[in-house]
Amino acid sequence: MADAKSEKTIPQETIPVPVATLATDDLPEKPVTQNVEVANALGNLAGEYAGLEIPPPGTQERRDIERRLVRKIDFTMLPLIVALYILNYLDRNNIAAAKLSTFVEDLNLSATEYSCVVSIMFVSYILLQIPSNLILARIPRPNLYLPIIMIMWGIFTTLIARVNSFGPLVVLRLLIGAFEAGFYPGVIYYLSCWYTRLELAKRSSIFILGSYLSGAFSGFIAYGVVQNLDGVGGKAAWRWLFIIEGVTTVGVGLLAIPLLPSLPQNTRWLLTKEERLVGVMRLLEDVKLTELQQDACEEARTAVTVKQGVIMALRDPKVLNFFEIMFCVAGTASINTVFPTIVESLGYEYSKTLLLTAPPWILCAITCYLNSYHSDRTQERFWHMVWGPALSVVGFAIGLATTKTAPRYVAIMILLQIYNSWGVGFAWITNTLNQPPIKRAAAISIINIGFNLPNVFMAYLFTSGDSPQFYAGFSLCLCFAALSIVGCVLMRFQIIRANKRLAEGYKVDGMDGSTGFRFYY
Incomplete structure (x- = not known):
């Protein structure tokens, strides 16, 4: 607030x-x-x-410079990272669309082996979250790092089209997870290097729109491949799916290297010298640094090691609470990895099932953008976090209560509303965890580990044998959604208490209340 x-x-x-x-x-x-x-x-x-002289904050001249700066970044960086994220999610979850084809039969996979293939990617993904983000926090060119890891996972996605057995498929999925590990938390950290706290939720939501749009595109793309490419060149439709999406990822990654801005201080090709300096200044002013705090931050930046940054993050109760919140949000949202299987429970044939996966994702994209936009406009986080999980609770309850087609599809339409907590959640995290940068990078990675842990085991709860009821999977998702709301309530009280201490003149997390700084909630 x-x-x-x-x-x-x-x-x-x-x-x-x-x-x-x-x-x-x-x-x-x-x-x-x-x-x-x-x-x-x-x-x-x-x-x-x-x-170089720059106008002070609050003047019309300064506002004009900042407006130009933000507009340039909005029209160059945001479209690119949305495109990258669409491809990231397509490459991660195309295996769910492939399952509806002859993927399982061609590779002779059992139900357990298929679930293992889905979840194994998240093992390497989780293990490399923190190392990848700490590397990113130390290098001056994120515009090179992010596209390069994208190119690598695109190559391994393409190679899945060549596999003929379980073993090589597991290895490739592990490698995809290893290179995807740095992308999402890396982009969240990257956005926080460009945008102020008031700007971040909407931009994070625009970025995350990529995952929702990929859910819609995935069904349309898979439908087109099945209808037009099955058997072409002697290859099954699912093999063409991996080839098309993997090669596209590599191509877009190569294009992103020269087009993606780096950091405010060294993006010469896009910003004037004055805009670059204002880009640095406004982020420092956003956290209301006093001279004493600048001294502390300067010492922290040079003295705090990677290990110390991780320890600082682990000792912060807010980090652990955010870990719990995002773990539960992810436990609910992990249905994305099996969403075509859930839609298949409606009983329609393969092609129609692929098309029916799109509308829930389109609705999700619209509501999530509007939710994050309003959160930024009102500078409020808590209520914008909890209504999505509450609606998902209703959806899972309907799914458990009936298997009739109409109410079941209504439930499917609102299950994905849990994603409203995603963009606002990570904006809330970056708003709350400020200094030093190495701690923030470690905290984002730790929390994102929690955000991906449920993907390791949730696929085992949504097998074809459990269809159409999915009692175990729906029940656990419902519990996760409810617990995420509880975590948000606790976080709200934590931040209210922290703001009270700031108002009383105490320092909280190195931030001085006398500057007027307060945490948003």
Whole structure:
């Protein structure tokens, strides 16, 4: 929740960025100027901005610069990462669409082996979450790192079209998980390097739209492949599905390398020098850093090791609570890996089943965007987090109560509303876990591990033998949705208590309440 006193009082004249402040060789051991953290953020590029004057926050000139900056990033970075995420989810979940074809029969997979193939990817995905994000936090060019890992998982996705048995399929799924591990938490961290707290929920939601759209596209693409390519070149339809989606991923990854912006301080091809410096300044101002806090952050950035950053994240109760919330959200949302199987329980033939998977994802995309947009506009997180799980509880209850086609499809339409907690949830996380950056990167990775753990075991609860009731799977998902609401309630009380301490003049997580800083809830 935004605080009315959160604005700093800054003299209404141009703020010069002194040469002595920005030249890193001249920085004093105990920096005292208001731009020390700017110099630290700029690093070796500090000398490039020496003497540059920028308007202070709150002036019309400054707002115009920020508006241009945000518009440029919105129209270059966001469309690209949405496209990348659509392909990320297509490559991760195309195995569910392939199952409705002759995939299981051609590879002679048992029900247990198929469930293993679905879930095994998340083992390597989870194990490499933290290392990947900590690497990303240390490198200055995320615009290279993210497309490269995308190209690698695209190659391994394409190779699935060549497998003929269980063993090689497991190896390839493990490799796909290893390279996909750094993508989602990496992009969330990447967005937080460009957008302020008030801007983040809507942009995170736009990014996450990629996963919802992929759910819709997956059905349409699979339907087109089955209708037109089955048997072409002597290959089954599912093999063409992996080839088309894998090769597309590699191609888009190659295009993203020159087109994806890096960080505010070094994106010269897109931003003017003034816009680059404002891009750095506004993120520091967003967390209301005082001179003392700048000194602490400068020391933390240089002194805090990767190990210490992980320990700091694990000791923060908010990180553990967010872990529980996102674990339960993911437990409910893990139906995405078996969604075609759930839709198949309606009893329609293969082609119609693929088409029926699309409308629930389209509805999900619309509601999730509107939810995140309103969350940013109102600067509120809690209520925007809990209504989605509440609606999913209703959907799973209907699914458990009846197998009749009409109410069952209504239930399927609202099951995916749990995803309303996804974009707002990660925006809430990045809003709440601020300094130092290495702790934030570790925290996002730890929480994202919780967000993917249920994918390891949930596939075993939705086999064809359990259709159409899916008693075990629906019951557990219902419990997870309810527990996510409980976690959100606890988080709300945690943040209210933290804000009360900030209002009383205490420091919380290194943030000084006297600056007007407050956590959103």
